[in-house]
Amino acid sequence: MKLAGLKSVENAHDESVWAATWIPATETRPALLMTGSLDETVKLWKSDELTLERTNTGHCLGVVSVAAHPSGAIAASASLDSFIRVFDVDSNASIATLEAPPSEVWQMQFDPKGTTLAVAGGGSASVQLWDTGKWKLIATLSIPRPEGPKPSDKNSSKEVSRAKFLHHLEGHFMPVRSLVYSPANPRMLFSASDDAHVHMYDAEGKTMVAALSGHASWVLSVDASPDGAAIATGSSDKTVRLWDLSMRAAVQTVSNHADQVWGVTFRPPGWSWPPCRPAC
Structure with a gap:
């Protein structure tokens, strides 16, 4: 990707x-x-x-x-x-x-x-x-x-009635700005924080799987790709980074913004138009 x-x-x-x-x-x-x-x-x-x-x-x-x-x-x-x-x-x-x-x-x-x-x-x-x-x-x-x-x-x-507190997921030492679950694995939760790190958690196992570093400042937004293979992050360091989750590393940095990047979002698959009918 x-x-x-x-x-x-x-x-x-x-x-x-x-x-x-x-x-x-x-x-x-x-x-x-x-x-x-x-x-x-x-x-x-x-x-x-x-x-x-x-x-x-x-x-x-x-x-x-x-x-x-x-x-x-x-x-x-x-x-x-x-x-x-x-x-x-x-x-x-x-x-x-x-x-x-x-x-x-x-x-x-x-x-x-x-x-x-x-x-x-x-x-x-x-x-x-x-x-x-x-x-x-x-x-x-x-x-x-x-x-x-x-x-x-x-x-x-x-x-x-089932909406109740379960547990804390610890690891960040500054405010968390953004959260997203993996579309491919509902147990996997990603968090973006002012501590310049992105964490991967097993939300059910209550454990941190990995900590991803690379941004030079606050990580303001995170989103997961539809296939669950990658995440994208936006930061106050004015960059967008693409992370390969199998490598657990940033594989691309986009630096064409002139200011902080507050939002990133993948386009979901299958959002073509006109909507597909059963005959197509």
């Missing part, structure tokens, strides 16, 4: 781009690339041409996280203005506005079935779970410090 430049857009936003994710294709349109910026906007890009499809507004401060529903029909953006905006991808119509404490939502993710939106970040050491049918908060999962008391599940319902 090798990273190769396909398309590049200069001045894609008026300010730094802090978040990026893929929106799945639907019956009526192809997959889209969604970006969020400190310029308070969310932009949707045609994935092959990297041409701007639409600019969404609605936040009053910078956008720090974006997430796409598995259906491709809805998406969410989180801002420093203390709100999460859930919107229709094709029309930009607001579906829900979720309130969160200031600077408490730095990462968001829909579960694979699309029934729950998990949001995390800030100093509260908790994860909030939102029901995507009624857009109601269904649980606040407190994450304890290693020496602290056992966590409590506030506002829990039967829907999240």
